Amino acid sequence: MKRWLVKTSRNPFVTFTSLVQPVIFFVLMAEVFGAVAGGALTNAVGADVSYVTYLTPAIVVQSALAAASISGIGLVIDMDSGMFEKTLASPMGRGAMFLGKVFSEVVRIVVQTAIILGCGAVLLYFETGDGPGTFLETGVAGFLGVLAITILFAGAFMSFSNIVALVTRDKEATILISNSLTFPLLFVSSAFLPLQVLPDWINTVATVNPITYGVDGVRAAVLGEDVMTVIDVTAFGGAWNAIVPAIAVLVVFNVVLGAIAVRLLHRASRAAVQ
Amino acid sequence: MQSQHAPSTSTGQPTDTAASTGSNDGGPAAIRAEDVHVTYADGTEAVSGVDLAVEPGECFGFLGPNGAGKSTTIQTLVSLLHPTAGSVSVHGHDVVEDAQAVREYVGYMPQETSVDPELTARENVRFSARIHGVPAAEREERVDELLDVVDLADVADDLAETFSGGMAKRLDAANALVHQPPVVFLDEPTTGLDPQARMELWDYFEAINDAGTTVFLTTQYLEEVDRLCDRIALLQDGEVVATDTPAALKAAVxxxxxxxxxxxxxxxxxxxxxGKRGATDRTDDxxxxxxxxxxxxxxxxxxxxxxxxxxxxxxxxxxxxxxxxxxxxxxxxxxxxxxxxxxxxxxxxxxxxxxxxxxxxxxxxxxxxxxxxxxxxxxxxxxxxxxxxx
CATH class of the missing domain: 3.30.70 (Alpha-Beta Plaits)
Known part of the structure; x- marks a missing residue:
């Protein structure tokens, strides 16, 4: 794990860019879409919610997505450089090998998420003069909830990225496939606009899109309201009506994709001839 | 946790040809392979029936042309590949049944230099020490000592990506030896090095062998193993065609x-x-x-x-x-x-x-x-x- 964190900090350009890029994206999206999103937003979640607040979960999820979808690249680089084989030849446990990598991504995503939430609060203050209490109505519990759902969400896409990496064993292919699949997925979800104003086919796709659940879960934790629109659950009350199904769906994605990734990793590292 | 050079069973004596018949003192051989076959999924049989018995403290050379199966054999010996048939053990531990124990005994320097270019020399060796379970208390001292031995102390805090091929190879050697394994596997350790760097690396391997470490190395060049190795096995098309001392092999040639x-x-x-066959000329045409x-x-x-x-x-x-x-x-x-x-x-x-x-x-x-x-x-x-x- 330490090696990956050191590597991350060793490359300030990439680290800086991966932190700043979502912020730039955030500001631009908030300003541009915020100008037209008002009506749709009022219909969906009520007039008291600013577009900045509405958009924050999408940006949190988007940057977690960006970080997670390049997770497999480290693996490919290690396979190229022989570090993968070297670690396999050491007495180090197989599980520890991969957990270390995953933990380093989690640390990165936590830092990113905290920065974006801070950024959102500042942006909201400039837009409306509201304090952080309005921005994150759910307080510390909401913040922890955001982190938990984001990490869970990232887990599914880390698995996906590692699956692509293990199948292709190629850096460029991993970046391309991960990005070209995940970026459009953002748009066919509830990330940027309420689903009510979007075409029917997007609504259909959004129902099976893990990003919808990541965004709705985080959004519910931020707003403290049931914002889930793709499936209607009323059993838990309030925000839990969105958070519980979101977590359930993300857990399923994690288990399925994680199992495939672990299986492929196992195959790549087992000693039997291939 | 194995942390000492060559266990007490090591005799350290230069092994004569009697050793090729197996262990003579009842202790387990450092490396033993019996009728090892490795067949890849595409049907290629890279190793077809290799028998080896290497005594503790011996330096054993594995000589063969490209594609003879040297790397495949060495990967089998360090537990990265399971033999399709036959058995391999290191200090009595089977590489399939007891891979974990084998990994604690061996240091492995792959053919391709494998250092992390985004880490410094010190961080690379420290990482190797960690994954090989060197106790934290000894780690720093061990890392400094090794960087000194491979002559990289001056550049210990430079990123490995700035190193020349020879420096990277030496760093890789340090990585393979940081946990002081009793058995060291070196896969074409000096390929691509200039003569100066080659000599330095050989001197170092000779020193660890003199200190009692079992050294198993592969090479394409007879003169490389001539000086260092007690015995040489000649590998061709996945089979050992001869095992003997360098002197006897040279005499045979x-x-x-x-x-x-x-x-x-x-x-x-x-x-x-x-005229009729294009560029493919053959001597028996x-x-x-x-x-x-x-x-x-x-x-x-x-x-x-x-x-x-x-x-x-x-x-x-x-x-x-x-x-x-x-x-x-x-x-x-x-x-x-x-x-x-x-x-x-x-x-x-x-x-x-x-x-x-x-x-x-x-x-x-x-x-x-x-x-x-x-x-x-x-x-x-x-x-x-x-x-x-x-």
Whole structure:
């Protein structure tokens, strides 16, 4: 794990860019879409919610997505450089090998998420003069909830990225496939606009899109309201009506994709001839 | 946790040929392989029946051309590959059943340099120490000591990506040795290095071997293992064709090789073959009768000139290759004989034997299908000829 964190900090350009890029994206999206999103937003979640607040979960999820979808690249680089084989030849446990990598991504995503939430609060203050209490109505519990759902969400896409990496064993292919699949997925979800104003086919796709659940879960934790629109659950009350199904769906994605990734990793590292 | 050099079973004595029959003192061999086969999924049999018994403290060389199965064998020995058939054990631990124990005994330096370019030299060695379970208390001291030994102390905090090939190899050697394993596997450790770096690395391997570490290394060059290794196994097409001391193997080859190009041979070859068969000319092609004739004539001159002691004569594409212990001193005499016989020599090269030459002389079988003439059979190794099936 330490090696990956050191590597991350060793490359300030990439680290800086991966932190700043979502912020730039955030500001631009908030300003541009915020100008037209008002009506749709009022219909969906009520007039008291600013577009900045509405958009924050999408940006949190988007940057977690960006970080997670390049997770497999480290693996490919290690396979190229022989570090993968070297670690396999050491007495180090197989599980520890991969957990270390995953933990380093989690640390990165936590830092990113905290920065974006801070950024959102500042942006909201400039837009409306509201304090952080309005921005994150759910307080510390909401913040922890955001982190938990984001990490869970990232887990599914880390698995996906590692699956692509293990199948292709190629850096460029991993970046391309991960990005070209995940970026459009953002748009066919509830990330940027309420689903009510979007075409029917997007609504259909959004129902099976893990990003919808990541965004709705985080959004519910931020707003403290049931914002889930793709499936209607009323059993838990309030925000839990969105958070519980979101977590359930993300857990399923994690288990399925994680199992495939672990299986492929196992195959790549087992000693039997291939 | 194994943290000391060579366990107490190590004798450290130079092993004679008796050791090749297996452990003689009842202790487990450092490395033992029995009838190991490795077949890849695509059906390629990279290793087909390798037997090895390496004693603790021995330096064992694995010699063979590219594609002979050296790396596959070494990956089997360090538990990265399971043998398709047969068994491998390191210090009595089976690589399949007890891989974890094997990994604690071995240090492995892969053929491809494997350092993390985004880490400094110190961080690389520290990472290796961590994954090999070197106790935290000893780690820093061990890392400093090793960087000093491989002469990278000055650049310990530079990123590995700034290193030359030789420096990266030395760093990799430090990585493989940081946990002071009793058995070290080195897969072509000096490939791609300049002579200076090569010498330094050999000195270092010699030092750890003297300290009691079992060293198992592969190479394509006989002269590399000549100095360091107690015994050498010659690998060809996935099989061990001979196991012996370097001196015995060199004696079997019969000395250095003199390669000669003869005027007329090449021309005859091309005029005979380009017309109907394109660029694929072969020495046993019946077409270029003139070339064959020239070579036969030259071979008989070599025999009658008596310039060498016990020469072995082979036909090559350009002319002849002559192997003899006194090739370097007798070459002038041969040229005079050639001149008198009306043969013109257009090119000459004298070199040390390659694994191909060793293989050839041990088995009496040519690499090409072209016929080999042995004017006086060289001494053959005990293990040699009977094991070969090609």
């Amino acid at each position: 019969g000395g250095d090789v003199l390669e000669m190009s003869l005027a007329g041979v090449d021309d005859a070859e091309h005029s005979g073959s380009t 019946p077409g270029p009768a003139r070339g064959t004739e020239l070579r036969d004539h030259a071979a008989s001159v070599v025999r009658s000139a008596n310039a060498f002691d016990d020469p072995t004569v082979e036909r090559t594409d350009e002319g002849l290759a002559i192997t003899a212990s006194d090739v370097r001193t007798g070459v002038m005499e041969l040229f005079v004989a050639f001149h008198d016989a009306g043969l013109t020599v257009t090119g000459v090269d004298v070199r040390s034997p390659t694994p191909d030459d060793v293989f050839l002389s041990l088995t009496g079988e040519a690499i090409d299908e072209g016929e080999t003439e042995t004017t006086a059979p060289g001494r053959e190794s005990r293990h040699g000829a009977e094991e070969v099936t090609r």
